[in-house]
Amino acid sequence: MSQATNTIPFSRPTTPTPPGLQIGFVGLGSMGYFMARNLAKGRPADAAPLLVYNRTASKAERLVQEVGAGSAKMAVSLEQLVNACDVVVTNLANDVVVELYYGEFAKALKAAPPTKPKIFVEASTVYPTVISTIHKVITSFPNCHLVGSPVFGRPPMADAAKLIVVLSGDYHSRKQIAHLLVPAMGRKAMDLGDDVTKAHTLKLIGNSMILGMMELVGEVFTLGQKSGVGQKPVLDLIKDLMPAPPLVKYAEIMASDSFDGSDGFSMDGGIKDANHMRRLANDLNAPAPMIDIAHQHMLTTRALHGAQKAAGMSKYDVVDWSALIAGSRAAAGLDPFDSGDYRVELEN
Ligand SMILES: NC(=O)c1ccc[n+]([C@@H]2O[C@H](COP(=O)([O-])OP(=O)(O)OC[C@H]3O[C@@H](n4cnc5c(N)ncnc54)[C@H](OP(=O)(O)O)[C@@H]3O)[C@@H](O)[C@H]2O)c1
Structure with missing residues (x-):
C-alpha cells in the first residue's frame, strides 16, 4: 500500500x-x-x-x-x-x-x-x-x-x-x-x-490520556527524588517498560527541568484544556478523577510560577504544561522547578 x-x-x-x-x-x-x-x-x-x-x-x-x-x-x-x-x-x-x-x-x-x-x-x-x-x-x-x-x-x-x-x-x-x-x-x-463536533471531542479524550499520563509521571519522579533513588532510574524504567514517544518526551522534559513553555504548550493552554476535559466528564456523567488531580497540580504550578515571576526569580516567562510536576514536588516539600542533584542531563 x-x-x-x-x-x-x-x-x-x-x-x-x-x-x-x-x-x-x-x-x-x-x-x-x-x-x-x-x-x-x-x-x-x-x-x-x-x-x-x-x-x-x-x-x-x-x-x-x-x-x-x-x-x-x-x-x-x-x-x-x-x-x-x-x-x-x-x-x-x-x-x-x-x-x-x-x-x-x-x-x-x-x-x-x-x-x-x-x-x-x-x-x-x-x-x-x-x-x-x-x-x-x-x-x-x-x-x-x-x-x-x-x-x-x-x-x-x-x-x-x-x-x-x-x-x-x-x-x-x-x-x-x-x-x-x-x-x-x-x-x-x-x-x-x-458530526462536526466529534473530532474536537476525540481531541479532548486524547489530551485526557496525555494529561493523566503526565500527572502519573510527575508523581513517580517525585517519589524517585524523595526516596533518594533519583529521577534517572525512573526515567530509564519508563523508557524500557513503556517506550511510548509522548510519554518518554514529557518524562524527559520533567526529569531535566526543561520547563520553558514558549516553544511548547503553555500552562494557560493546558489549564484551558483540563477545564474542557472536566466539563466533558461533567456533561457526560463520566467521572475522570485523574484529570481533576492534574488540574489541581496545574493550578498550584501556575500560582508558584506567578509568584516566582513577580519576584523576578523565574527562569521562564511562560511555563510548559508539563511543569505540573511542580505541584507534586511542592506537596512533597521539594523545590518545584529545580530538582538539583537529581536533574537528569539529556544527551542532546
Ligand atoms: N502547543 C501545543 O503543544 C498544542 C498542540 C496541539 C494543539 N494545540 C492547540 O492549538 C491552539 C494554538 O496553540 P499554541 O500553543 O500555538 O498557542 P499560542 O502560541 O499561544 O498561539 C495562539 C494564537 O492565538 C492568537 N491569539 C491569542 N489571543 C488572541 C486574541 N485575544 N485575539 C487574537 N488572536 C489571539 C495568537 O496571536 P498572537 O501571536 O498575536 O499572540 C496566536 O496566533 C490552541 O487551541 C491549543 O490548545 C496546541
Whole structure:
C-alpha cells in the first residue's frame, strides 16, 4: 500500500484540487506558525501563495520572509482573507478567540456572500459546543462548510509535519481537507465522520490520556527524588517498560527541568484544556478523577510560577504544561522547578 492510502482514510477527491485554489491560515502561534509554513511549502508550484493573518503581524512577516513571497503573502485584514480564500484554516488560543474570529468571518460573508464553495477548517482545541455554534453560523451562508480538524502533536511535531489530524464534518469537504493537510502538515488523518463536533471531542479524550499520563509521571519522579533513588532510574524504567514517544518526551522534559513553555504548550493552554476535559466528564456523567488531580497540580504550578515571576526569580516567562510536576514536588516539600542533584542531563 502507498503511504497515502495508509495515512488518509479517504480516496482521492474525484475532482482534483483546482490549481487556483486559494488557501488562507489564521493564527501563527507556536503551532500555527509551523502548520502554515508547511502548508505554504507543500503547495503545488503553480498554486497561489498561502494568505496568512495573525494578530501580531510580525509573526506573519517572519513567515513570509522564511518561505518567500511566492509561497506566502500577508492578508491586509481578516475580511480580505475570508473573501479571497476557498479554504480558511484557523489555529487559535482558545474558545473566546475562535468565536471572536468566526464572528468577524460572518461579517465578511454577510457583506459578500460566496458564489463558490468555501471551507473553514477549525484546528484549535476548543470545547465541542463551540464547533456546533460556529458550524451553525458558517453554514447559514451559501456554499460555506466547516470541518472540525484539531491536531495531536507538540510544536516540534508540527515543525516536522508529523501531526495527527482528526477530521469531522461534511463528507466531501473533509475528504478534500484530508488530502490538503496530509502529508503537507501531518503524518496521518483520522476520520470521525459527519458530526462536526466529534473530532474536537476525540481531541479532548486524547489530551485526557496525555494529561493523566503526565500527572502519573510527575508523581513517580517525585517519589524517585524523595526516596533518594533519583529521577534517572525512573526515567530509564519508563523508557524500557513503556517506550511510548509522548510519554518518554514529557518524562524527559520533567526529569531535566526543561520547563520553558514558549516553544511548547503553555500552562494557560493546558489549564484551558483540563477545564474542557472536566466539563466533558461533567456533561457526560463520566467521572475522570485523574484529570481533576492534574488540574489541581496545574493550578498550584501556575500560582508558584506567578509568584516566582513577580519576584523576578523565574527562569521562564511562560511555563510548559508539563511543569505540573511542580505541584507534586511542592506537596512533597521539594523545590518545584529545580530538582538539583537529581536533574537528569539529556544527551542532546
Ligand atoms: N502547543 C501545543 O503543544 C498544542 C498542540 C496541539 C494543539 N494545540 C492547540 O492549538 C491552539 C494554538 O496553540 P499554541 O500553543 O500555538 O498557542 P499560542 O502560541 O499561544 O498561539 C495562539 C494564537 O492565538 C492568537 N491569539 C491569542 N489571543 C488572541 C486574541 N485575544 N485575539 C487574537 N488572536 C489571539 C495568537 O496571536 P498572537 O501571536 O498575536 O499572540 C496566536 O496566533 C490552541 O487551541 C491549543 O490548545 C496546541
